Amino acid sequence: MSNVPIPTCGANQILVKNRFAGLNFIDTYFRKGLYPKPLPMGVGYEGGGEIMEVGADVKDADLTLGKRVTYFGALGSYAEYTAVDTGTVLPWSNDIPYEAAIHLTCVGLTSHYLCNSVFPLTSEHTCLILAAGGGAGQLLVQQAVLKGAKVIAVTSPGKRTLVESFGPAAVCGYDDIPDVVKNLTDGAGVHVAFDSVGKATWETSMKSLRRRGTLVLYGNASGPVPPISPLDLSKNGSLYVTRPTLAHFTATAEERLERASELSTLYMSGELRLHVDKVFPLGEAQAVHEYLESGQSSGKILIDVNA
Secondary structure (H helix, E strand, O other): OOOOOOOOOOOOEEEEEEEEEEOOHHHHHHHHOOOOOOOOOOOOOEEEEEEEEEOOOOOOOOOOOOOEEEEEOOOOOOOOEEEEEHHHEEEOOOOOOHHHHHHOOHHHHHHHHHHHHHOOOOOOOEEEEOOOOOHHHHHHHHHHHHOOOEEEEEOOHHHHHHHHOOOOOEEEOHHHHHHHHHHHOOOOOEEEEEEOOOOOOHHHHHHOEEEEEEEEEOOOOOOOOOOOOHHHHHHOOOOEEEOOOHHHHOOOHHHHHHHHHHHHHHHHOOOOOOOEEEEEEHHHHHHHHHHHHOOOOOOEEEEEOOO
16 A cells, blocks of 8 residues: 545545445446546545535535545545545434445445336335345345345355345245246246346346346446347347446435435334445455455445554
């Protein structure tokens, strides 16, 4: 590591003294160049801490000195200080620990928009959720269960017990998806498949859908999904496919804050359980990426930027 100057706070920015950075697969996409950015660039898409400086043009009454906030979309959270545009900032009550607030930021907001906006789940739906033992997967399973949906959760053997504790209708491994879907839906298939794994699983997810089902591809953990032919969607039942991204579902302050408020309420009521898998010191940033990509993690991974 090397020392660099504290970032300059722009007129429409806040300067955050970070407590933690949140690790997400998107960090690895930027690192590998899957999502190209001009170099040199900061690393880390999500973080949280206290506001140390407020830009001259920031008028939000919730963004004041000392306020506890999280943010996403500002590359450079693997650092003690980050200058952040206010358009991706979330203020939090002191009743919510930093670890929980960061947990509810990227993966929390993602899980919320998936089951409330991309495909609004109800008790009439059966859904397939891949990577159910990961950070977003755990929160998505819990919210789907709360909505009364019949959930088929897919995870590796080491995370099975944890995922089962969230109450899905079935938990299975990746090789068992076709049989479990067939048995649980009487051969009809699921209404929606939420797939963050990508290249290795998208075809299985697509073939698990019922007629006019929806394939939601929201991650590339195993690599990007290849082009899908419209004819394949037709042949497999007039299917729908979408590749949503967090920025498009938190584009306004109202939407961003509403989602965060609903997640906060679920957490404070005990209906939404958060599982922090590991906390790494900043000096082990390489190791934390390797750990995430190994598939061993079960829940949110944090980086303590002051350790």
